[in-house]
Amino acid sequence: MSSLRGQIRDFTHLRYKRRKLLSLFISFLLSLSALAAASCLISVFGYVIWKGLPHVNLDFLLSLPKPVGETGGGMFNAFLGTLLMVFLGSVVGIPWGILTGVYLSEYGRGKFAFLVRFSADMLASVPSIVVGLFIYVLIVKPMRGFSALAGAASLALIMIPIIARNTEELLKLVPNHLREAGLALGIPRWKVILRIVLRGSLGGITTGVMLAIARVAGETAPLLFTALNNRFLNLNPTQPMASLPVQIYTYAIAPFDEWNQQAWAGAFVLVIFVFVLNLGTRWLVKPTALGTRD
Amino acid sequence: MKSSPLPMNNQNTSVFEKIILRKDVRFADRVFFWITRLIALLLVGLLVSMGLFLLNASSLAIRSSGIVSFVSTSVWDPVKEVYGALPVVYGTLVSSVLSLIIAFPLSIGIALFVNELAPAAIGRIVGFLVEMLAAIPSVIYGLWGVFVLVPFLREYLQPWLISKLGFFPLFEGPAYGVGLFSAGLILSLMIIPTISSISREVFAAIPRGQREAALALGATRWEMMKLSVLESSKAGMFGAMMLGLGRALGETMAVTMVIGNRAQIVASLFAPAQTMSSVIANEYAEATSDLHLSSLALVGLILFVVTFVTSSLARLLVWRVTRSQRKLK
Amino acid sequence: MPDDILSVEGLCAWFGEHQALKSIDLNVASHSVTALIGPSGCGKSTFVRCLNRLHEEVPGASASGKVLLQGKNIYDANVDPVLIRRKVGMVFQKPNPFPALSVFDNVVAGLKLAGIRRKSVLKEVAEKSLRQAALWEEVKDKLDKAGTSLSGGQQQRLCIARALAVEPPILLMDEPTSALDPISTAKIEELVVQLKKDITIIMVTHNMQQAARISDRTAFFLLGELIEFGDTSSLFTVPKEKKTEQYITGKFG
Incomplete structure (x- = not known):
């Protein structure tokens, strides 16, 4: 027994320095990986500000694209297009997502609910370019033309599963005794759900919706062959429509410096839009939002 | 019910x-x-x-060549109406695997740093920054890739790698900048948030008692992470990796912008290539022949099935792991 | 006293702003069993967790004061908590074997950390520790099964064996039987009495009968203060403090 203890002590002293160094070294590596990710974010963000901000001015914000060779011009049509398509997508996507979330949280037991939950998760992981393909076959082809409606549909399709799962998670946090209290007062269940359960988590649901909007506002791939692009100002949803992400893409891969600069400026606007939505929700509706995220 | x-x-x-x-x-x-x-x-x-x-x-494409020969034919040439998906499948696989090789260790590192190592305040900041990484739209990554990453790789990193490791086919020159390597790098940046946040969830589901057991035995901090955290979250980390892979396989814009868009199979990582998603993004809107459209749809269908399988496996795995851990708690 | 293996002087502990321990003084004699009793939230668990410096691993927690282990203050600036934990083993309220490891690997986990890899040594120690923990007969045929496949009582004894394997002079037990059935509890109580000849045991319990049955000395904690500390027999029969008397007669807690 004493021999073992001696052995342990010898080994411990011999190896302890090495173990401690190893632990320190790995802690250093872990910190380094965190630093690497953080600096990549700062680099992307920094470049967008550095290259984009100087070119953002009233002309850029409020005028239409000019042909190659002419200076000036802006992305007004793209801003408007993105806003319009995100709005149209939200009109369908938000209620659909929330009601699905309500179903999953309030009635969601058994196999069918599992299927719905699973489908939502799968839908959320379908590549957005495939969503675009699907909408092309579903809407663009029968309608014989690219249109803002098709673009909005693909954005809605991306929003639905995100909102549904978020709503479900939030509603599940509402304590059961609140529902029972409502039911015990003789309030019908559907009113309990709408008036007590949904209203109680309105903040969190809003957060989820805003995050979903932020996500689709930056989507490019599903718009490439649904809404296509449009060099002119168009407010007719049955016609092709410009959008900010597609415009950034087009200008980024074009061989003209002027366009490249505008791509950066557009990127700046898009990043600000997305970040304001992200940060805004975080600070505006803090209690529920943070409670569920961490 | x-x-x-x-x-x-x-x-x-x-x-x-x-x-x-x-x-x-x-x-x-x-x-x-x-x-x-x-x-x-x-x-x-x-x-x-x-x-x-x-x-x-995609029925036309399936009928005209059959799925097996479609994915095993190595020529994709819209001009000659020859559609073999092997080059784009290859491009997708290589860029995704490359991104996993880079992103997986980094993400686990970040997750360990935030959950197990850093003081609460710093952990929260890093966690927030990584979440922001997920909020940046794909096209912005592409833009950054085209004008920042690709020039850097072309001028500095790739020539250096070619001079040191050029004897190895994977690192053969010339340094185009655009290509599989750039796509892999950008993809890794985009899947880090996915892998690290799922891993954090998995780690957080491990009861405190496990960590204290290791510490009480005289484990150093790293030994504690290995013994109590990593050892018991292998399945969960695998699930996180699969979810990351699912994202990488389908990611479109950033890849399209930096991969060089040439459907070819070349050993060098520095050569231009094409992925399944980027070929659809590049050609679908301009495709005119029915066979071309149908072949692109078939590529989309394959992408759909592949990401479906990866993500569902990953989902089930992560679900099972976090649920069983909660029970232990 | 010369044969005190552990003496605590003015130990204070905090969780953030909340002070959980208020200047505790207490001596523990070598080869004895000390029981810590008191209502929940009185600081007894925090106290033992300060003795192997595990308390400070809780985010926001801190401690001050002196804990002399074999004459050396473990809260000195140059002391490495990892080495302290090697000398002061611990068994927790809920059995916590490493789920990914087998029974055998659980027992020798501490030895492996210390760098002992020789199979013969590991086997010998594993058997000895499992015998000490009165578990050998039950698990000798399933050493390579997962540690979590055992029953609750067996898991707890596995954790005791794991702590004993590195031969710590002191073993801390934080309500080791509160999650167990009466039979497992009896086994562990028996074990504690047996172990006394080899090591020193400090045990938190909320069960006064348990304290009376197995401990030599008992400390009564209330609201972060040490109210009374003395021989178990006298503390339970003729308590000096009014509060102690009220507690052991069931007036509160």
Whole structure:
């Protein structure tokens, strides 16, 4: 027994320095990986500000694209297009997502609910370019033309599963005794759900919706062959429509410096839009939002 | 549904309830239930019809060459109307695997740093920054890739790697900048948030007692992480990796912008290539022949099936792991 | 006293702003069993967790004061908590074997950390520790099964064996039987009495009968203060403090 203890002590002293160094070294590596990710974010963000901000001015914000060779011009049509398509997508996507979330949280037991939950998760992981393909076959082809409606549909399709799962998670946090209290007062269940359960988590649901909007506002791939692009100002949803992400893409891969600069400026606007939505929700509706995220 | 969704709708309701719950109320309840259920069903229908519509759209390509020869033919040439998906499958696989090789260790490192190592305040900041990484739209990554990453790789990193490791086919020159390597790098940046946040979830589900057991035995911090955290989250980390892979396989814009868009199979990582998603993004809007459209749809269908399989496996794995850990707790 | 293996002087502990321990003084004699009793939230668990410096691993927690282990203050600036934990083993309230490791690997986990890899040594120690923990007969045929496949009582004894394997002079037990059935509890109590000849045991319990049955000395904690500390027999029969008397007669807690 004493021999073992001696052995342990010898080994411990011999190896302890090495173990401690190893632990320190790995802690250093872990910190380094965190630093690497953080600096990549700062680099992307920094470049967008550095290259984009100087070119953002009233002309850029409020005028239409000019042909190659002419200076000036802006992305007004793209801003408007993105806003319009995100709005149209939200009109369908938000209620659909929330009601699905309500179903999953309030009635969601058994196999069918599992299927719905699973489908939502799968839908959320379908590549957005495939969503675009699907909408092309579903809407663009029968309608014989690219249109803002098709673009909005693909954005809605991306929003639905995100909102549904978020709503479900939030509603599940509402304590059961609140529902029972409502039911015990003789309030019908559907009113309990709408008036007590949904209203109680309105903040969190809003957060989820805003995050979903932020996500689709930056989507490019599903718009490439649904809404296509449009060099002119168009407010007719049955016609092709410009959008900010597609415009950034087009200008980024074009061989003209002027366009490249505008791509950066557009990127700046898009990043600000997305970040304001992200940060805004975080600070505006803090209690529920943070409670569920961490 | 075994348990009735409408508890008031059973036989032995009290007199009090019968007075309160008039028929129309019960009817309204039932209507509400069926509305939400129908809408939820529509979501399932969307997923199913997505598969069916894509299948239908790609039927011409399937009939003309068959799936097996489609994915094993190595020429993709719209001009000659020859459509073999091997180069784009290859491009997708290599860029995704490359991104995993870079992103997986980094993400686990970040997750360990935030959950196990850093003081709460710093951990929260890093966690927030990584979450922001997920919020940046793909096209912005592409823009950054085209004007920042690719020039840097072309001027500095790739020439250096070629001079040191050029004897190895993977690192053969010339340094184009655009290509598999750049795509892999950008992809890794985009999947880090996915892998690290899922890993953090998995780690957080491990009971405190596990960590204290290791510390009480005289483990150093790293030994504690290895013994209590990593050892028991292998399945969860694998699930996180698969979810990351699912994202990488389908990611489109950033890849399209930096991969060089040439459907070819070349050993060098520095050579331009094409992925399944980027070939659709590049060619679909301009494709005119039916076979071309159908072949692109078939590529989309394959992408759909592959990401479906990866993500569902990953989902089930992560679900099972976090649930069983919660039970232990 | 010369044969005190552990003496605590003015130990204070905090969780953030909340002070959980208020200047505790206490001596523990070598080869004895000391029981810590008191209502929940009185600081007894925090106290033992300060003795192997595990308390400070809780985010926001801190401690001050002196804990002399074999004459050396473990809260000195140059002391490495990892080495302290090697000398002061611990068994927790809920059994916590490493789920990914087998029974055998659980027992020798501490030895492996210390760098002992020779199979013969590991086997010998594993058997000895499992015998000490009165578990050998039950698990000798399933050493390579997962540690979590055992029953709750067996898991707890596995954790005791794991702590004993590195031969710590002191073993801390934080309500080791509160999650167990009466039979497992009896086994562990028996074990504690047996172990006394080899090591020193400090045990938190909320069960006064348990304290009376197995301990030599008992400390009564209330609201972060040490109210009374003395021989178990006298503390339970003729308590000096009014509060102690009220507690052991069931007036509160």
